[in-house]
Amino acid sequence: xxxxxxxxxxxxxxxxxxxxxxxxxxxxxxxxxxxxxxxxxxxxxxxxxxxxxxxxxxxxxxxxxxxxxxxxxxxxxxxxxxxxxxxxxxxxxxxxxxxxxxxxxxxxxxxxxxxxxxxxxxxxxxxxxxxxxxxxxxxxxxxxxxxxxxxxxxxxxxxxxxxxxxxxxxxxxxxxxxxxxxxxxxxxxxxxxxxxxxxxxxxxxxxxxxxxxxxxxxxxxxxxxxxxxxxxxxxxxxxxxxxxxxxxxxxxxxxxxxxxxxxxxxxxxxxxxxxxxxxxxxxxxxxxxxxxxxxxxxxxxxxxxxxxxxxxx
Amino acid sequence: xxxxxxxxxxxxxxxxxxxxxxxxxxxxxxxxxxxxxxxxxxxxxxxxxxxxxxxxxxxxxxxxxxxxxxxxxxxxxxxxxxxxxxxxxxxxxxxxxxxxxxxxxxxxxxxxxxxxxxxxxxxxxxxxxxxxxxxxxxxxxxxxxxxxxxxxxxxxxxxxxxxxxxxxxxxxxxxxxxxxxxxxxxxxxxxxxxxxxxxxxxxxxxxxxxxxxxxxxxxxxxxxxxxxxxxxxxxxxxxxxxxxxxxxxxxxxxxxxxxxxxxxxxxxxxxxxxxxxxxxxxxxxxxxxxxxxxxxxxxxxxxxxxxxxxxxxx
Numbered sequence: 001x002x003x004x005x006x007x008x009x010x011x012x013x014x015x016x017x018x019x020x021x022x023x024x025x026x027x028x029x030x031x032x033x034x035x036x037x038x039x040x041x042x043x044x045x046x047x048x049x050x051x052x053x054x055x056x057x058x059x060x061x062x063x064x065x066x067x068x069x070x071x072x073x074x075x076x077x078x079x080x081x082x083x084x085x086x087x088x089x090x091x092x093x094x095x096x097x098x099x100x101x102x103x104x105x106x107x108x109x110x111x112x113x114x115x116x117x118x119x120x121x122x123x124x125x126x127x128x129x130x131x132x133x134x135x136x137x138x139x140x141x142x143x144x145x146x147x148x149x150x151x152x153x154x155x156x157x158x159x160x161x162x163x164x165x166x167x168x169x170x171x172x173x174x175x176x177x178x179x180x181x182x183x184x185x186x187x188x189x190x191x192x193x194x195x196x197x198x199x200x201x202x203x204x205x206x207x208x209x210x211x212x213x214x215x216x217x218x219x220x221x222x223x224x225x226x227x228x229x230x231x232x233x234x235x236x237x238x239x240x241x242x243x244x245x246x247x248x249x250x251x252x253x254x255x256x257x258x259x260x261x262x263x264x265x266x267x268x269x270x271x272x273x274x275x276x277x278x279x280x281x282x283x284x285x286x287x288x289x290x291x292x293x294x295x296x297x298x299x300x301x302x303x304x305x306x307x308x309x310x311x312x313x
Numbered sequence: 314x315x316x317x318x319x320x321x322x323x324x325x326x327x328x329x330x331x332x333x334x335x336x337x338x339x340x341x342x343x344x345x346x347x348x349x350x351x352x353x354x355x356x357x358x359x360x361x362x363x364x365x366x367x368x369x370x371x372x373x374x375x376x377x378x379x380x381x382x383x384x385x386x387x388x389x390x391x392x393x394x395x396x397x398x399x400x401x402x403x404x405x406x407x408x409x410x411x412x413x414x415x416x417x418x419x420x421x422x423x424x425x426x427x428x429x430x431x432x433x434x435x436x437x438x439x440x441x442x443x444x445x446x447x448x449x450x451x452x453x454x455x456x457x458x459x460x461x462x463x464x465x466x467x468x469x470x471x472x473x474x475x476x477x478x479x480x481x482x483x484x485x486x487x488x489x490x491x492x493x494x495x496x497x498x499x500x501x502x503x504x505x506x507x508x509x510x511x512x513x514x515x516x517x518x519x520x521x522x523x524x525x526x527x528x529x530x531x532x533x534x535x536x537x538x539x540x541x542x543x544x545x546x547x548x549x550x551x552x553x554x555x556x557x558x559x560x561x562x563x564x565x566x567x568x569x570x571x572x573x574x575x576x577x578x579x580x581x582x583x584x585x586x587x588x589x590x591x592x593x594x595x596x597x598x599x600x601x602x603x604x605x606x607x608x609x610x611x612x613x614x615x616x617x618x619x620x621x622x623x624x625x626x627x
Contacts, residue, residue, distance in 0.1 A: 042498035043469070149586055179354040179525060180569045181583035191577050206499055209571035213580070236573075250503040252528040253573050254555055263507050264500045266454070267468060 001069055003168050003200045004031040004054065004089075009063035009073075011049050021272050023049040025224040026063075031168065036194060036201035038215035038232065040208060040247065044268065046224040047204050048172070054202060055091050055170050056080040068167070087117045087164035092171040096153035100145045106131075106152075107141040110160045117164055130163040133196070134189060151182035155189070162193065170202045175210060187214060208251045212236050217305075220244045223268055223280040226299065230306030240308040242285050279310075287312055316486060316519050317343040317366065322379035324365055331591035335361050336543045339379070343487065346517040348510070350530030350551070352566070353540035356587050359523045362540070363489045366521075367400055384486065402432040405480035409492040411472035415464040421475045422448070422460030428482045447478040451508060470501035477509065484516055491523045506533055527570045531555055539563045542587045542599035548620045559626040561606045598624065 011024040024046045031037050041047050052058040054065060056077055065073035072085050080086060090113070093099035100109050110127045118126065131141060134155040145153055154174065161169055174190070175183040191214060194201060205211050211218060211232070218235045220228040220243065228241040239245040246264045266284045274280060279292040291311055299307045324336040336358050343349050351359045364370050366381060368388055381388035386399065408414040416424055425444040429435045435443055441460070448456035451474040464472055473493060480488060490509060494502035510533055513520045524530050530537055530551070537554050539547045539562065547560040558564040568581040585603035588595060596602070596612035604611070606625055616622045 042500060180527070180566065181354055184569045184571075184580045184582035187571075187577060187580065188582070207571075208499065209573060209575075212573070213571060213575065213577045246500055250499040251573065252503075252526065252532050254528050254531045254567065254570065255552075256528065256532050258503065258507055258510065258532045263504045265452075265504070267471070 002030045002032050002066075003035075003068060004202070005064070005066040006030070006050075006054065007064040007066065009050070009053060009065065010061045011046075011053055011058065012061045015272055019272050022224045022274055023271065024053065024060075025274075027221075027224075027226055029219050029226065029229065031200045031202060034194070034198045034200060035217065036203055036215045038211035038218040039202060039204045039221065040206060040211055040218060041221035042206070042268070044223075044271070045221045046271075047221055050221070051091075051170055051172055051202070051204055054168075055089055056085070081116075087113070088167045090161040090164060090166040090169055092157050092161045092169065092174050094173040095177045096150065096157045097145065097177070099157060100153060102145050105142050105144055106136070106148065106156045109145075109156055110141075110163055113160055113164050126163050127159075130159040133162065133193060134159045149182075150178050151185060154178060154182070154186050158186075158189065158193070162197065162199070165197070166199060168200050168202065170204070172204045173206070174203075175207070176205070183210075190214060208236070208247060209253075220247065223271055223274070225280055225309065227281065227310070228306070228308040229299070230303070230308075234303060234306055238303070240302040240306065240313040241281075241310045242287050242313075243281050244308070246286075281310075315342040316345050316347075316384055317341070318380075318382040319362075319366065320380050320382075322362075322365060322381060323377045324361065324370070325375050325377055326371065326373045327375060328373060328591075333590045334543060334595060335374075335590060336365065339540075339543075339545050341538060341545065341548075343519050343521065345486070346513070346519055347536065348513060348520040348522060348534045350522045350524060350534035350537045351540060352524060352527055352530050352537060354525065354587065356542070357540040358543040359525075359540055360491055363406065363491055363521065363523060366489065367404060367406060368396055369400070398432075401428060401485075402483045403485055404487045404489065405483070405485040406489040406491065407473070407476045407480050407493050409495050411476045412464060412469065414476060415472060415479075417464055420461050420463060421467070422462075424475075425479055425482055428479055432483045443482075447482050448475070450481070450512070451475070451478045453478070469497050470505060473497065473501075473505050474508070477505075477512070481512060481516070481518075485518060487519045487521070488513065489521045489523070492525070493522070494529075502529075509533075527566055528572075539566065543590060544599055544616075544622060546600065546622050559621040560600075560623045561604050561627060562600045564627060565603075598622075 006027055006029050009024055009027045012020040012022055015021045039047055053060050059077050060073055064071050067085055107127055110130055111123050114123050114126045136155045175186055203215055215232045218232050219226055222243050228244045236248055239248050264284055269283055277294055277296055279296050282288055282292045297309045297311045299309045302308050302313055319341040322339040326333040326335055353359055422444045425447050426440040429440050429443055445456045445460055448459055453459050453474050494505050522534055534551050536550050538545055541562050547563045565583045569583055588599050597615055598611045601607040601611035611624055
């Protein structure tokens with residue numbers, strides 16, 4: 001059984017005068033036991049909204065969110081923290097400096113989920129265990145965030161997310177605020193935790209090299225929709241959707257040549273009341289044709305396990 | 314003669330908790346129309362160095378040694394008024410996070426006109442046309458209409474294009490781009506960097522690209538300067554630096570940068586942190602505590618002068 005299934009998930013925000021911003025539109029995806037799924041796309045594509053839906057901090061407009069076969073999409077976000085599911089779906093936030101309370105020592109930051117969701121008598125043991133798993137030495141636990149380095153804060157952020165032993169860990173750009181020197185250690189830690197604890201990851205990032213290293217499968221979003229989905233290796237080797245292709249080619253690499261890169265021109269279309277019959281990538285796509293303007297492409301299988309929403313993929 | 318010549322530049326910040334030795338004996342030269350990358354971890358002194366070149370330093374900063382020469386001008390000795398002639402006209406800078414660098418309550422066209430009014434003799438009635446041309450040159454779609462837009466009405470990538478238009482409005486000889494694509498998407502990042510590279514080529518402008526992304530520096534720079542804890546540790550032509558890194562820190566940085574087709578097992582983090590630059594007893598090689606090639610003399614013997622500042626280069 002999958003750990004998570006999202007079925008035709010939608011989130012539309014009213015933006016006045018009856019207009020709707022389609023932040024997430026008909027997103028269907030699943031995450032298997034122990035699987036790590038990468039979620040990529042540019043800012044404004046709906047990654048963060050999807051993350052907030054999955055972690056149940058936001059209520060969907062329509063569609064289902066199924067955790068181990070049980071629909072949790074209808075539980076109001078404000079009531080979700082009181083359910084048995086909250087400890088099972090946890091999150092690692094983007095900037096470890098901003099997401100830690102400056103007045104809580106590392107110990108209390110890690111202890112908070114246990115105090116709220118678990119039992120008070122387990123606190124000491126659970127915190128020690130989580131700190132050990134993320135490689136945070138005991139002597140750092142009484143320290144406050146400003147006394148910790150960036151890498152140490154990132155470890156605290158991960159420790160508090162795994163302290164309740166979740167099934168699904170949602171990571172929102174966990175290394176974006178870190179230096180390369182530290183990034184490598186944190187990535188290795190995440191790979192090891194996944195192996196040791198058998199957790200599933202939903203890994204949001206715009207660093208595709210990082211996604212490629214850590215994820216089994218990749219979901220590419222563009223303007224609220226999934227435009228391509230497939231096994232990480234195949235998707236990076238043979239991207240089918242023109243947007244994925246542009247993304248993959250935009251990754252700088254040591255010794256790469258920017259001259260050989262087709263640069264994506266223009267700005268994305270508006271997400272407010274998008275025309276239903278136009279491909280969302282129309283206007284920026286280097287391969288667009290007449291049909292893309294009159295008929296929105298649906299996801300279809302390109303190769304085993306790989307789907308893309310393009311007429312010409 | 315080089316366009317920019319920084320020699321033995323040392324800089325300290327006097328703070329309540331001690332003196333931070335932010336830069337020590339930094340040497341850097343930039344030739345005309347050359348693109349040079351400055352790379353290193355946060356805290357290595359990349360940005361402080363670029364502020365020093367423009368002499369836009371905090372009041373707590375104190376230059377303790379060295380000289381900076383830009384096209385014949387002694388930057389450290391020059392008067393504030395002659396520097397004001399240089400800043401924005403001969404040397405321009407683009408900052409990280411364009412949204413905070415632009416004035417949020419002034420129309421972007423007006424902001425470009427401000428630069429033209431300050432630094433050029435463009436007549437008032439011609440400024441609008443010039444500003445629209447500047448917006449068109451950075452490929453802002455529909456520049457006549459965008460002229461009246463406020464920064465909040467534009468996307469992050471477009472704001473950065475406006476910043477570039479501002480910086481290049483006076484055809485500077487040197488552009489300093491300080492992490493110009495941090496916070497932008499990969500696709501936008503590629504577009505912005507290609508734009509900078511293309512405009513630099515057209516105008517024969519020298520560029521300093523400050524970044525922590527080695528891969529990005531490798532694609533756009535002719536030469537790379539590696540900084541660590543206030544020292545320039547290695548300077549080399551780009552291809553040479555990646556083929557044959559001589560300083561152990563450079564080699565570690567390259568190994569820590571994720572590459573395509575690389576597996577996580579071969580990715581190698583750099584152990585330890587930058588030393589506390591407030592220490593009175595800073596070792597002569599500030600990397601030696603993190604270096605697996607360190608020998609006994611690394612902490613005390615003076616570093617060799619030259620492109621590779623290491624006593625035991627690889």
